[in-house]
Amino acid sequence: MTDLDALDLRILDLVQENAEMPGEAIASAVGLSASAVQRRISRLKREGVIEKIVALVEPRSVGRTVTVLVEVEIENERRSALEAFKRWVVEAPEVQSCWYVTGDADYVLLVSTRDLDGYNAFIERLMTEQPVVRKYKSLIALKTIKRGLKVAMDGD
Amino acid sequence: MTDLDALDLRILDLVQENAEMPGEAIASAVGLSASAVQRRISRLKREGVIEKIVALVEPRSVGRTVTVLVEVEIENERRSALEAFKRWVVEAPEVQSCWYVTGDADYVLLVSTRDLDGYNAFIERLMTEQPVVRKYKSLIALKTIKRGLKVAMDGD
């Protein structure tokens, strides 16, 4: 596996917040030269530590007003149908994230749609196209307090 | 407010997937010149449509093995304590995202920790430092099927 030193972690901490920061700025922050920083960053990308660099878009400003956490229960039977379900989820543009979880629910989906009509259409599509879904529960996000996928680098 | 045309949406669709794509590549994909694309992107940033550009880090590769969705119930009383709770959540490094939701739970937290000990420590800190939290339920993510915050640009 990859082992990362303290400098790598500090660099990751910075680029998770702002990936546009020039190598030179990171360099002076962590005490390296710009080229050393760039080399580390491209290594981190090559090794898959940095999955990708993406733009975070404010959903409301592109007309996506509805965010829902959907808890999904599965007919715990055929395995092939489960694979199809997962593929469906991965390809569905409304689904931002999806986890297989412990507890009453089997999967939790983070879904973003234009409005409640759009969400309803999504759920309808889910239930008709994926019969493995036995039931679901919608936790509609009335307010987003914090939004991100940043992982901490220090000791929790 | 901002109104975005079809070209803006196509650009946003691309940079949400890969923000490193050179302006020229985007340009040829959407049928513009590189400088026009760059101008649009900086306008989108200025207007807050693009919140920021960030690196997505694979949690396991930095030693974060535990992801949990925490459903939190609140003592629906003092409003000031609620504000303190939200501030706490925003500042807690383990919390990646947090939504105020409908349903039995009041808030849902997306939490990432090094291991179950780390998660336990987080919960303990949450419960002792934030008495507004009446109870909670942990949905431990055994597997991440899809991870991202990309919002769809087309018609759902």
Place this chain on the structure above:
DNA sequence: TCAGTCATGCAACAATCTCGCGCCGCACAC
């Protein structure tokens, strides 16, 4: 001690972004 390895800093180079310019198309007034 002596290679060998690896990451570094520096400097040249390449790629990308930024910005001013002139141009075109559209809307509105006359």
Place this chain on the structure above:
DNA sequence: GTGTGCGGCGCGAGATTGTTGCATGACTGA
């Protein structure tokens, strides 16, 4: 219709940022 202003465009020069080759120094193991 014709004029005028506005806004976004493409082009190109210059600035910024990223990439790569090379020599140096630290560490490792024989």
